[in-house]
Amino acid sequence: MKKSNKYGILGSILFCGIFAVLLLFIYLPGLKAPEEEGLAVSFGNADMGSGMTETPMPKPEPAPASPPPVQKVTPVKENLMTQTDNSLAIAEQKRKEELKKQQQEALARQREQERLAAEQKKKEQQAIDNANAMNGLFGNNNSQGQGTTSGDTQQGNPVGKGSSGGNSWSLSGRNLSGRLVSPSYNQDVEGKITVNIRVDQSGKVISASIGSPTTISDTQTRNAAIAAAQSTRFSTGKDISSGTITYNFKLK
Numbered sequence: 001m002k003k004s005n006k007y008g009i010l011g012s013i014l015f016c017g018i019f020a021v022l023l024l025f026i027y028l029p030g031l032k033a034p035e036e037e038g039l040a041v042s043f044g045n046a047d048m049g050s051g052m053t054e055t056p057m058p059k060p061e062p063a064p065a066s067p068p069p070v071q072k073v074t075p076v077k078e079n080l081m082t083q084t085d086n087s088l089a090i091a092e093q094k095r096k097e098e099l100k101k102q103q104q105e106a107l108a109r110q111r112e113q114e115r116l117a118a119e120q121k122k123k124e125q126q127a128i129d130n131a132n133a134m135n136g137l138f139g140n141n142n143s144q145g146q147g148t149t150s151g152d153t154q155q156g157n158p159v160g161k162g163s164s165g166g167n168s169w170s171l172s173g174r175n176l177s178g179r180l181v182s183p184s185y186n187q188d189v190e191g192k193i194t195v196n197i198r199v200d201q202s203g204k205v206i207s208a209s210i211g212s213p214t215t216i217s218d219t220q221t222r223n224a225a226i227a228a229a230q231s232t233r234f235s236t237g238k239d240i241s242s243g244t245i246t247y248n249f250k251l252k
Contacts, residue, residue: 117196117212120242124161124170160243166250171243174234177203183221183228183247191215193222195229195245203234211244221249 160172164180196211208229210222229245 114212117244120170120244123172127160127172160241167245167247169232169243169245171197171199171234171241174199174203174237174241174243177233177235179232180245181228181231183224185221185224185249187218187221188251189216189218189221190249190251193225193247193249195225195247197229197232197243197245199234199237199241199243201237201239203236205230205232205234206240216249 160174161170162168162176162180164176165182167180167182169176169180192213192215194211194214196209197205198207200206208226210226214222216222225245225247228247232245234241
């Protein structure tokens with residue numbers, strides 16, 4: 001037998017087997033006739049005809065589940081994040097430093113004024129010593145060194161010092177031109193006010209300020225002393241001269 005015929009027979013047998021399996025398991029079960037259902041017929045009372053039936057016992061209801069125990073919640077302390085604002089502390093530190101700096105500057109100015117006053121006093125004392133030495137050499141001729149005119153005016157004083165009306169002045173190389181103007185005195189205060197002055201070549205006071213020693217803090221009395229110093233005139237000179245006027249205030 002040829003090999004091709006063998007393959008044909010084998011393929012036919014395999015096809016028939018597959019077909020038989022399909023008929024047996026798929027097609028034939030679907031051909032079964034459906035079973036006829038019976039028709040229920042009721043005769044009389046349905047309860048009587050129903051026969052003895054057992055009343056189903058009610059199923060016991062399950063016991064309610066106990067609620068879960070309430071857990072006590074403990075409040076947790078939270079570490080609140082706080083931001084420290086250092087701006088106020090920094091501003092306060094700067095303010096203290098600025099105040100300290102101002103105090104140091106004021107102290108330095110006061111020391112400088114005291115130093116200038118001490119130097120001026122030293123120069124005045126030296127001028128007095130020189131004048132006394134000259135008077136000793138020439139027999140203390142008062143007609144050339146000193147002289148007084150009417151009123152409180154003093155002239156011809158080579159040391160540049162004098163007093164008038166209970167007040168005193170000191171201006172190196174200068175004399176009073178006229179009288180020493182006294183300040184108005186209307187306050188109930190007593191003490192001393194020293195005014196630092198600078199006088200130009202014509203003898204006019206070009207600047208006046210409170211100096212040391214001064215024991216009166218009343219502003220009105222100080223302003224009156226400065227005004228009186230500015231109104232006072234001195235003799236002419238070659239350069240600008242610096243000196244002081246001291247006003248003594250005494251209650252009557």
